[in-house]
Amino acid sequence: MTASAAQTSLRKLAGNGAARRIDTDEIGVDALVGHAGYAVRRFQIWIFQDFIRTLGDVDIRPTQYSVLTVIGANPGLSQMAVAKRLGIERARLVHLLDSLEQRRLVKRIKSKTDRRSHALHLTGQGETALAKFKRLAAEHERHVEARIGKANRERLLQILADFT
């Protein structure tokens, strides 16, 4: 992020079509700096990339991790319940579960009380896998701490607590 911004040079015009070399960090974005959404977007991109990279060996993305975590902590939930809790479209959750079920991490069990819905459970290997994922996720979280500072990370979690 800081690395890629340092060595790039480009052109800036004087009048209309002319241009002189300038550095990327010379470009003013003053109007954007005051916008929370812009800062949050850039940060979110960084944090997701680090998560994906840190959990790269086990091939688990943030959304998959959140689904596994919720099912692990609340076995038997319906797809509707998981979707609502995580703010995921139930249509999207179908594909997520298809993938996780193919990898034998999750199983859909037909509910006996409501034959429309499925009770979601982790498989045996799903549980051991999730334990490993959580260790890697904790490592990712340490990267976040190293990037923005321990106190800032905690303050951030505090500020955004009721969005979870």
Place this chain on the structure above:
Amino acid sequence: MTASAAQTSLRKLAGNGAARRIDTDEIGVDALVGHAGYAVRRFQIWIFQDFIRTLGDVDIRPTQYSVLTVIGANPGLSQMAVAKRLGIERARLVHLLDSLEQRRLVKRIKSKTDRRSHALHLTGQGETALAKFKRLAAEHERHVEARIGKANRERLLQILADFT
């Protein structure tokens, strides 16, 4: 957000296929609460939705707004320069500029010093339009303040300052 979570009911199993009714906010996500990425993702979704809604009348999305703002503050930049500064793929910026140019907000001028590149400028109506967009964006920012508090918003901007 708080509204939609309140009245939903679903099922929770006792053993395997059985289930009892519970509320959405009864579902534990303890493991997720400690993750900065999850909180940031949920917040980012909220903040973008509010931005899109607030700038809905003028049909401007966050990315388009950031492009217009950078060009407005630094007229004559090349596409490469804008893309690098905003962390956008230059391939993606092509389509963004196509759209903005069709709407007569931006114009691409062939650079005289480097015939490969274009110098980007706002049109006349692009400038007046951007002024209006900025007023609406400020209104959106007030929504953020109302949601997380004035002090928290400023602290957030401070924490994430070097991601912009």
Place this chain on the structure above:
DNA sequence: GAAGATTGTTGTTGACGACAACAATTGTCC
């Protein structure tokens, strides 16, 4: 039992990030 709501599913659309390839042009190096 009929009418309406819910659940999982399939499909479409559009925004977006990541890559790869290409022609035109510029920069570099011998």
Place this chain on the structure above:
DNA sequence: GGACAATTGTTGTCGTCAACAACAATCTTC
């Protein structure tokens, strides 16, 4: 000065993701 590498804008593909819409099967409600 001329071959070779790098850059710029462009086009294209692929996969992720949010937002809808429609549908069959199954509850709920009255």
